[in-house]
Amino acid sequence: MIIVPHRGDCLFETFARVFEREIADGHRICRERCINYMREHRAMFQPFILAPEIEGLGVNVEASRQAHKVMDIMFSEGWPAEECHAAAYARYLDVMATSGQYGGEPEIQALRSVYGFVQ
DSSP: OOOOOSSTTHHHHHHHHHHOTTSTTHHHHHHHHHHHHHHHTHHHHHHHHTOSOOTTTTOOHHHHHHHHHHHHHHHHTTOOHHHHHHHHHHHHHHHHTSTTOOOOHHHHHHHHHHTTOOO
């Protein structure tokens, strides 16, 4: 059994303890791999992150709120929808790349793929 303190890095620390055993601060590497995967597979994750109602979707609420704020500002300034969505998604990932941010369902799915647990 792996016991990990409940803090913002706990998801990444759990995966790191299993897959990055010999690396100090493995949770940082794990988080980086996760976020890079999510950047490369935007179409897979963006619909969940930019959903209008994020409650119950297992998405980091703070990161999603910041993404929605970017999207709302850009929409109000007349930017094309695709550019608004891309910028908002990028903002979400920038926030999630920060140590201490809780990972949610999208990050779990990305980590499953990163570490070979694909359905």
